[in-house]
Amino acid sequence: MRVTIKDLAKYCGVSPGTVDRALNNRPGIKLKTKKNVLEAARLLNYRPDLTARSLVKGRTMTLGIVLFDLYNRSFAQLLNAVELKARELGYHLYIALTDKDPENEKQCLEYLVNHKVDGIILFTVNQGKEFEEYLKGLSIPIITIFNFLSEQWEYVGIQERASMRDVADYIVNRGYKSFIYICPPLKYLGKSNMYTQEERLKGFLEGLSMKGIAEPPVIIKHNDYLKALEKVEIKIENRTAIVCSCDLYALEVMNYLKGKGMKIPEDVGLMGYDNIDVLKYITPKLTTVEYPIECIGYKAAESLVHKIEHGYFTTEKSATLNYKIVAGESI
């Protein structure tokens, strides 16, 4: 059996209260007694039972993070950053993955809350008033990332829409006349929270329209989306740019184009988004949008802890971080 405070107390011939004072640097204890207890704790290999402490304290010094998976390189980097910052602030981390399943996400949240995490960083796939009511019912500090929910919820991220307007501007200025946009299915719109992807698309369309350019074909990234791409005829003289809503798609398209023997950017331009770290190994260098993924992690963890420790009824002004277009050779 594990050694408890009572055992220590008995061993040292003092009361549990005194042991507690010694162990937790509380005042009102003679130095000698304290040393005694500490020595005994070492000797008997005492370890505090944090679940017991949590029960009385009502908090666990633990944060929860909810993501849908770790396939996208950025999420791993984010998680890494969150863990780092959390530990720096004296917190540890529960992780729960949802597989993009809204119900699953709720279960994860439920679990985290019941386990009394002190706060949650949430990349949600849910949305809507009902869900927000549900979240409120959890009565726990929450920071949202990537997918925005509403002003009610502190959000750490970048101005997705503005960034894609800039992208449109950037590409048009480089002389491209014709455009193709590739992004994941938005058809779950209303069913699943696609905020980030939606904003990027809207931003791109807005950007084009500001330049007086008509809406381009939008290809949805299914299993066989490359066939759809094939159907759109890409003529060199058209000066076509393929814009992808994330780098992973752009890389696939690049492979496809290479396979077709098309030269980038001579025959067709290509643009990604995310600036994932492996891009540095890819030729030609992909032009992309960079945002400070690690900062998002740090900021989210920091804000969350702030909310936890200084009351979570204050919805801080959500932070938007800077992005920038990273010029490569692909457009």
Next chain:
Amino acid sequence: MRVTIKDLAKYCGVSPGTVDRALNNRPGIKLKTKKNVLEAARLLNYRPDLTARSLVKGRTMTLGIVLFDLYNRSFAQLLNAVELKARELGYHLYIALTDKDPENEKQCLEYLVNHKVDGIILFTVNQGKEFEEYLKGLSIPIITIFNFLSEQWEYVGIQERASMRDVADYIVNRGYKSFIYICPPLKYLGKSNMYTQEERLKGFLEGLSMKGIAEPPVIIKHNDYLKALEKVEIKIENRTAIVCSCDLYALEVMNYLKGKGMKIPEDVGLMGYDNIDVLKYITPKLTTVEYPIECIGYKAAESLVHKIEHGYFTTEKSATLNYKIVAGESI
């Protein structure tokens, strides 16, 4: 304040025991009472306090995983797999990152144990009898991955050494005569657990020696290791192969070689290890070693839960999984 079992009991005019029976599907309760309680629970938005349950049950239905970081793509995939399997088995996941700092790792372990996780998946950077004694003192089921500790500790992984012997064989058979090996610093040998990297190197040297080939230069991956690489003259007629102990290094070297205007594999061969998922976007296709990283995750989680539920004194025979050389165009 949160609604407790007592509140529910009062509300329904029954005892806490009865509420417990209703909530947890225990026998010996009238269906009607049960329905009543369940309805009240829903109405009052009752949530069980899992820390309280943990305190009396002595377990948390939580696993801990200790990694050093998530920079290597494989670790993220592994973590993803572990989370998936854990959840499937009814467990949730604590994650702790150690930054390759042995002391930090101990603190992480300490924390997980004190938080009463039911078991730990450990990618350790520690080693040695003393550390193993320390681990034993934690009295908790542990599965080791990647870095082997000793027979005492169940291990899930592949036969690193054999795999690199095979690599040597493979490369020599393809006509290469001259070799350069690149791997992370092994100088911490004895201070830090470098099992995986050590085994790969040993395997490679053994493989060469079996072919009667002398020990090749080994370049340690520092910040300026490329300078060291520069000093080794690579003559085309020498048929040189550069073998890297992981894909990330190979990709850097590939960049370097491309920058030098050297052709792969015509001028020099290049080999990686890990088969990280981004390789599919890299030209030329890197020849590498693939192992089932997700299986390692599943297996580790499964074995751990098995140990937890069926006693952890039985050290199961450690599992070694299959690897294979994936032929690319780089060697």
Next chain:
DNA sequence: TTGAAAGCGCTAACAA
């Protein structure tokens, strides 16, 4: 400076 005791929310054994 120390001890005694109540209680965090839940489970489980025993009694009714």
Next chain:
DNA sequence: TTGTTAGCGCTTTCAA
């Protein structure tokens, strides 16, 4: 079928 009660290991308040 239900109620009562004694903990789980810790913190905290009050009394000595």
